[in-house]
Amino acid sequence: MDKKVYSIGTLNYSLKGVIAVSLWLLWGGLIYHVSCSILVPTLIPLLLDRFGASSELIAVVIGSIPAGMNMVMNPVISTASDRTRTRWGRRIPFLAAAAPVIALMLLVLGWAPQIVEAAMRHIPLLQERFSTAAAIIGLIIGASVVFQFFNLFIGTVFFYLYPDVIPREFIGRFVSVLMVILGGSSAAFNFFFLQYAREYAHWIYTGFAAAFLLSFAGICLFVKEGEYPPAEAVAPGDKALLRRAAALIRMYVKDCLGHRFFVLLFIGIALTQVSTLCRNIFNLLFAIKELGLTEAQYGYIMGVSALISVGFVLATGYVLDRVSPLLIFMGSGVLVIFLNFFGYFMVHDYTAFFVIGILMAAVYAIQNVSTGVCLIQLFPAEKYGQFCSANASLNCIFMMFASYFGGFAIDRFGYRFIFVWDLLFTILATGVLLRVYRLWRKLGGATGNYVPPVS
Known part of the structure; x- marks a missing residue:
């Protein structure tokens, strides 16, 4: 049995420890990739098109809005995370705060038609002011914006966690394995889920929402960050x-x-x-x-x-x-x-x-x-x-x-x-x-x- 100790910063692992933390991160990367990089961008255009949205609107929802948010938020989140110092680390607090909201928005996106139809039956004012299709499109757009806002915290910070907790001796192999897993997950989604996208989209979203919440809860509980030196002062004395x-x-x-x-x-x-x-x-x-x-x-x-x-x-x-x-x-x-x-x-x-x-x-x-x-x-x-x-x-x-x-x-x-x-x-x-x-x-x-x- 390998008794060697592997270190990264103030963290020390046995070989079993390296494998354990790698598995949690690989599992989280897999679920994040399928949920946020495949599921939403692939199925939302189908759903919007189904209810009469134009190609321009679809492109704005899937492309322009996330890009504009990313442009403003990415540097702020990246810098804030680098400079954060808490007992739980500098990355985990961001993941813990954002993951539940992302899981909730996946549910809303998956069940948007059913949510609107139920609301229409019980709120007469909605029926008077909006068509069912317009209300569904509006809910999808609203949920997409909230989803993308919190997705930026996960998508930015999660990938900064790897070099903080994986020892340098394993980082190359870790990234290679991660890329293979992501490629395999893309194939699996297209083989086994896409054919049911129209009829069972709500259940697909539900399954991945649950998997997303559980995987990131496991990461926040079982992946530990080490101690970091104090953040560099930008304007000392000011x-x-x-x-x-x-x-x-x-x-x-x-x-x-x-x-x-x-x-x-x-x-x-x-x-x-x-x-x-x-x-x-x-x-x-x-x-x-x-x-x-x-x-x-x-x-x-x-x-x-x-x-x-x-x-x-x-x-x-x-x-x-x-x-x-x-x-x-x-x-x-x-x-x-x-x-x-x-x-x-x-x-x-x-x-x-x-x-x-x-x-x-x-x-x-x-x-x-x-x-x-x-x-x-x-x-x-x-x-x-x-x-x-x-x-x-x-x-x-x-x-x-x-x-x-x-x-x-x-x-x-x-x-x-x-x-x-x-x-x-x-x-x-x-x-x-x-x-x-x-x-x-x-x-x-x-x-x-x-x-x-x-x-």
Whole structure:
């Protein structure tokens, strides 16, 4: 039996302890991913479309509103969590406060039609002022906004918990296993749940709401944070809250936006995220309404794609140890451009959608892994969270506006425009990233001597 002690900060584990804390976090990551990253973005467009919402409104609810909230809240939450000091740690209090509300909103989203119909029967004033469809859409939008607000606390803070509690000897393996689990969960959802999305959506939401609450209750109870050094004073001796906040903001902006290398990197990544927006929101509706596929057929294709993506994730991780992630990132963009060009003209039936869907999923998997490694290699290690939040905020600015125009374009040009949208924004992203690559070489990247530039 391994008697070695593994440490991270003030935390000490046996091998069993490392396995136990890893299992809790992997389980929480799995449930969070399915509930918040798959279930809500996939099923809410179906529900809104069912009650007559326009593509513009769907895009705003799924894209613009969350992006706008993320843009404002992510830096605040990230900074606040970094500086929080409680007996329970700096991450757990945020998770404990947000998890019950998210579970409740999952229930409301799942049962929205039934809730509105019951309210209509018992409150005559609602019947006089609103149609049933309008009231259901309104409840979905309201619940979605509340859900996204509290989801930002989980989505931001939960992933900062890993490096705080997992010993460095295991962090690489932990992240690899997590990515495989997330890919597998995407496949499982598409295989086993999506085909029942219309008829049993309320029970699917109920099941995941319960699993979400139980998994995060377990994390809050059984995953312990260590002790942290006191938070660095932003404006020593200055007791005025506004002046301290202003000093913090100046430091944040200067660090993250003071050098064109990082600004261009942020823009390139944001354009890449925008390029997938229409496909993420409208791909299911494209398959059902234009190609005539069923939810079960779509789920099977997405499930196979997710399984194949797992293999590409593992293979890419091996290659990234030997090839610059920026090169792989740009190369994946070129492949996306070609796939969208051919997809626009060729995807007219189940077989073509199946082939292009699998190829797209494989390339996106390569792109996602290489992006993550780029951030780790290019951002300053001592301010990694700060730069991640700046990157996320700029992504949100782009997504907030692009979501509306994406929905506008789909309403005007049809669901097939998802290919054109992806192609155009990927061309822009690849061009910007080429400029980033040239700057990276000047900063010593080509010789292995890269040092993050200082503003």
